[in-house]
Amino acid sequence: MKGPVLFLFFLVACLLVSPVARAQSAPQLQAQADVDTVGVGDIVHLELSAQSADGMPTDPQPGATPGFVVRGQSSSPSQTHISINGNRMDRFGLTVDWALQAQRIGTFSIGPPTVSVGGSRFAARPVTIHVVPAGQGPQRPQQQIQNPTPFPQGPGFSPFDPWRGLFPGVDPGAQPSVTTDPKLALDAPRGTFYFLHAAVDNTSAVVGQQVLFSVYEYLDEGAGASIEVDPADVRDPTAAEFVKHPLLRDEQEAILVGYANVAGRVWKVNLVRRWALFPLHAGDLVIGPMSVTLVRPRSAAGSKRATDTLHVRVTEPPVAGRPPGYALGDVGRFSLAAQVTPRDLEQGGAVGVHVELSGTGNVPAAIAPPVRTGVEWLAPEVHEQVGSVGREADTFGGKRSFDYVVRVRRAGDVDLGEVTLPYWDPDQKRYGVARAILGTVHVKPTAASPAASGEAPEQETLPGLPPLRDALEGTAPSHAHPDDSRLYWLLGVGAWPAVFGIAVVGRGAGRRVVRAWQARKASPTTDLKDRVSAANAACHGKDARAADAAIAHALEAAAIVHAGVNVRGAVGDEVIHRLEDAGVARDAASRVADLLRECEAARFAPDAADLLSARDRWLRAQGAIRQMEKR
Amino acid sequence: MKGLGFFVAFLVLFSCASSVRADDDPAALFAQATQALKEGRAGDAIASFEALADRGVVDPVASYDRGLAYATRVRIGAEVPGDLGRAAHGFEEARDLSRDTRLTDDATHALTVVRSEVARRRTRAGQPVEVDPGRSLSRTVASLLAEDTWAAMAVGSSALLALGLFARWLARAPRLRVACGVAAGIAAPMLAVSIAMTLAARHDRLGLREAVVVTSSARPTDERGIALAGATPLPEGARVEILEARGPWTRVRFGAIDASVAAASLRDLAR
Numbered sequence: 094m095k096g097p098v099l100f101l102f103f104l105v106a107c108l109l110v111s112p113v114a115r116a117q118s119a120p121q122l123q124a125q126a127d128v129d130t131v132g133v134g135d136i137v138h139l140e141l142s143a144q145s146a147d148g149m150p151t152d153p154q155p156g157a158t159p160g161f162v163v164r165g166q167s168s169s170p171s172q173t174h175i176s177i178n179g180n181r182m183d184r185f186g187l188t189v190d191w192a193l194q195a196q197r198i199g200t201f202s203i204g205p206p207t208v209s210v211g212g213s214r215f216a217a218r219p220v221t222i223h224v225v226p227a228g229q230g231p232q233r234p235q236q237q238i239q240n241p242t243p244f245p246q247g248p249g250f251s252p253f254d255p256w257r258g259l260f261p262g263v264d265p266g267a268q269p270s271v272t273t274d275p276k277l278a279l280d281a282p283r284g285t286f287y288f289l290h291a292a293v294d295n296t297s298a299v300v301g302q303q304v305l306f307s308v309y310e311y312l313d314e315g316a317g318a319s320i321e322v323d324p325a326d327v328r329d330p331t332a333a334e335f336v337k338h339p340l341l342r343d344e345q346e347a348i349l350v351g352y353a354n355v356a357g358r359v360w361k362v363n364l365v366r367r368w369a370l371f372p373l374h375a376g377d378l379v380i381g382p383m384s385v386t387l388v389r390p391r392s393a394a395g396s397k398r399a400t401d402t403l404h405v406r407v408t409e410p411p412v413a414g415r416p417p418g419y420a421l422g423d424v425g426r427f428s429l430a431a432q433v434t435p436r437d438l439e440q441g442g443a444v445g446v447h448v449e450l451s452g453t454g455n456v457p458a459a460i461a462p463p464v465r466t467g468v469e470w471l472a473p474e475v476h477e478q479v480g481s482v483g484r485e486a487d488t489f490g491g492k493r494s495f496d497y498v499v500r501v502r503r504a505g506d507v508d509l510g511e512v513t514l515p516y517w518d519p520d521q522k523r524y525g526v527a528r529a530i531l532g533t534v535h536v537k538p539t540a541a542s543p544a545a546s547g548e549a550p551e552q553e554t555l556p557g558l559p560p561l562r563d564a565l566e567g568t569a570p571s572h573a574h575p576d577d578s579r580l581y582w583l584l585g586v587g588a589w590p591a592v593f594g595i596a597v598v599g600r601g602a603g604r605r606v607v608r609a610w611q612a613r614k615a616s617p618t619t620d621l622k623d624r625v626s627a628a629n630a631a632c633h634g635k636d637a638r639a640a641d642a643a644i645a646h647a648l649e650a651a652a653i654v655h656a657g658v659n660v661r662g663a664v665g666d667e668v669i670h671r672l673e674d675a676g677v678a679r680d681a682a683s684r685v686a687d688l689l690r691e692c693e694a695a696r697f698a699p700d701a702a703d704l705l706s707a708r709d710r711w712l713r714a715q716g717a718i719r720q721m722e723k724r
Numbered sequence: 725m726k727g728l729g730f731f732v733a734f735l736v737l738f739s740c741a742s743s744v745r746a747d748d749d750p751a752a753l754f755a756q757a758t759q760a761l762k763e764g765r766a767g768d769a770i771a772s773f774e775a776l777a778d779r780g781v782v783d784p785v786a787s788y789d790r791g792l793a794y795a796t797r798v799r800i801g802a803e804v805p806g807d808l809g810r811a812a813h814g815f816e817e818a819r820d821l822s823r824d825t826r827l828t829d830d831a832t833h834a835l836t837v838v839r840s841e842v843a844r845r846r847t848r849a850g851q852p853v854e855v856d857p858g859r860s861l862s863r864t865v866a867s868l869l870a871e872d873t874w875a876a877m878a879v880g881s882s883a884l885l886a887l888g889l890f891a892r893w894l895a896r897a898p899r900l901r902v903a904c905g906v907a908a909g910i911a912a913p914m915l916a917v918s919i920a921m922t923l924a925a926r927h928d929r930l931g932l933r934e935a936v937v938v939t940s941s942a943r944p945t946d947e948r949g950i951a952l953a954g955a956t957p958l959p960e961g962a963r964v965e966i967l968e969a970r971g972p973w974t975r976v977r978f979g980a981i982d983a984s985v986a987a988a989s990l991r992d993l994a995r
Binding site for chain 1: 751753754756757758761762763764765766767768771772774775778779780782783784785786788789792795796797798799800801802821822823824827830831833834837838841871872875876878879882883885886887889890893915919922923926929
């Protein structure tokens with residue numbers, strides 16, 4: 094009995110539970126494109142809607158996109174929780190929109206787009222899209238950055254709340270429910286309603302390395318106002334020091350890349366410019382701002398919105414390890430392939446050499462053929478297929494093919510060498526060399542020489558060049574030059590004339606000094622000193638008459654120096670008068686006159702002169718001289 | 725078997741290391757370059773010589789051989805525009821740097837060959853054939869003697885002048901006074917000239933920057949980079965004096981011409 098009951102219970106459980114289990118394990122997926130026919134270059138939106146009860150669908154992938162490149166992706170997750178009579182039901186939804194750009198004509202099966210739920214990946218049905226030549230696609234309504242609803246107040250208009258959205262920024266309910274991308278977030282908006290933001294993927298690069306430059310427009314989703322930019326006043330950024338390759342077509346519409354949270358508000362972010370820039374030289378290179386003028390909303394009409402000026406610090410790749418033949422600017426990752434046909438020819442004949450250069454980066458527009466004597470490379474015919482490459486279409490690259498006609502003038506097995514292209518790989522930070530070996534061609538000699546065939550011998554270019562040297566000479570050791578030193582100019586060149594000049598000047602100065610000294614020596618003051626010295630000496634001697642004569646002379650000299658009068662030859666009271674007239678006190682004048690008289694008398698007295706008297710007179714004479722000096 | 729694998733790996737690593745060394749070793753690069761030039765592989769030779777120059781190797785023989793490599797590329801019919809100018813640059817540099825008179829003579833001869841070709845082409849194009857207007861008189865005189873020789877002459881002249889004046893000043897004998905006066909009279913202008921030439925040579929050594937035009941023609945422009953109407957382009961291979969470098973434009977003097985040309989059309993001469 095127990096067995097049938099258990100079986101019945103199991104059967105009922107399976108019948109009741111299995112549909113639910115099936116529903117939970119397989120999410121509902123729906124993929125669709127907004128159009129089924131587009132022109133080359135047009136954007137088609139592939140939308141995948143996934144609903145699951147198990148968990149949030151994650152990691153959406155568009156699948157294969159032959160003929161298209163993915164230009165952008167936006168995701169909108171949603172959750173619904175319903176409780177009925179105590180039974181809780183959860184629904185998780187994810188809507189993903191991929192912007193795909195058509196690249197070539199044809200019918201393509203896109204996808205299948207997939208999502209991951211609970212660790213398992215589920216696929217929707219692929220979508221078929223027809224791509225027709227550019228401009229021949231069906232007309233679609235212009236996608237404008239305007240309010241798509243018929244209500245003038247903007248999205249989210251409710252008849253129950255007619256004032257909602259009338260005052261932009263004050264209605265919290267105006268914020269759309271979208272998933273924001275942290276990578277697009279900014280610290281603060283650069284303007285109200287709308288602003289532009291420019292960014293580069295790398296602010297330092299080497300010459301020739303790609304710098305991905307993007308300009309985004311941010312639209313305030315919650316502002317509730319229609320925004321319109323004046324198409325006639327859109328000024329592109331300037332990047333004169335870069336080679337510029339647009340990765341989006343100029344006429345292409347802005348691509349939605351997601352939503353951003355900027356200062357607490359949700360902004361819709363569109364990519365409007367994407368360029369691959371290749372620096373032309375080292376230095377601090379500048380990317381100028383892009384600017385637009387707003388037309389709507391009216392409150393902001395006429396206001397400008399511009400990006401910041403960006404700087405990129407550019408250096409040259411290192412010299413160490415640089416392979417011979419490296420040309421500055423060849424940066425990326427390249428490969429070469431070559432084909433030579435035919436391999437057998439006659440002397441003077443030609444072969445075709447097809448060289449294909451491909452890779453990412455600024456694919457060089459020219460390659461250096463392996464020129465050598467007897468092999469003439471004519472100018473190549475170049476074909477190119479370059480543009481944006483990669484899944485994200487954020488890398489420039491492609492291929493260029495060079496078709497040469499090569500004339501071989503030598504006979505025998507002629508090695509054409511190899512085509513090489515050295516480049517700097519910025520990812521691996523090292524040099525690489527792309528090579529394509531051309532191999533050997535077999536050249537049959539021809540009997541007809543230029544002379545025999547009647548052709549005039551070609552005139553040799555640059556005749557008579559001297560021979561090659563195969564040993565380095567070495568650089569001359571640098572030595573100090575004497576004229577770099579000040580001592581050379583001061584002592585070597587200047588000293589000789591300077592010494593002569595000093596000698597000439599010194600001699601003249603010496604003469605002037607001697608003359609001045611002599612003149613000073615002959616002055617009354619000097620004479621007085623001499624007379625006083627002579628009187629002292631005479632008074633210490635034994636000749637009294639000589640002492641009296643010296644005393645008289647000293648007094649006369651003192652009269653000249655201190656009174657400015659000459660009393661020599663004056664008789665009687667004339668000495669006193671002269672001195673008084675010169676301002677000497679009568680007392681002093683009388684003393685001088687008396688002393689002169691006494692000296693005169695002692696000198697010419699018939700008796701023997703008295704030396705002690707003379708010394709006494711000299712003491713009195715010195716007092717008289719001091720008295721005249723103090724006057 | 726395992727040992728053989730290690731051996732092969734060692735050989736591969738060794739060959740890689742050798743190639744790295746060859747890329748960085750100037751002597752190996754020079755050997756590669758001369759070997760390529762001997763074998764007529766002018767393009768490979770130029771690549772190696774230029775790699776040598778990139779590494780800062782300044783040698784008269786390297787410059788001379790580099791000039792020959794460019795000339796060879798012209799000669800074998802694989803000329804790239806500017807090759808003649810670059811050849812002239814190599815020879816000019818070799819002539820300036822070398823102390824070997826034979827190398828100097830060879831470089832001068834090669835320079836004549838290259839400039840003759842440039843002149844021939846300009847004649848065909850109906851342009852003036854003057855390729856080398858020569859240097860100014862003062863610079864030519866200054867370059868007659870080495871700077872140190874001028875410096876020594878200045879010292880000698882100075883001493884002679886001073887001694888002559890001294891002797892004339894001190895001497896009493898009339899004949900001696902006349903002789904000393906004559907000596908001083910000769911020494912004075914000699915001193916002035918030797919000082920001027922010493923200063924000129926020093927200025928050239930410290931401040932003179934010269935370059936060679938390495939494009940087919942360098943069109944003179946004004947200070948804004950606008951081509952001067954009616955101005956004759958500077959010839960390829962012309963040696964010019966750099967007066968001022970302003971970003972993409974360089975003001976140069978070529979004979980009596982004083983104009984700006986694109987900096988990319990010039991290559992500086994090493995000193």
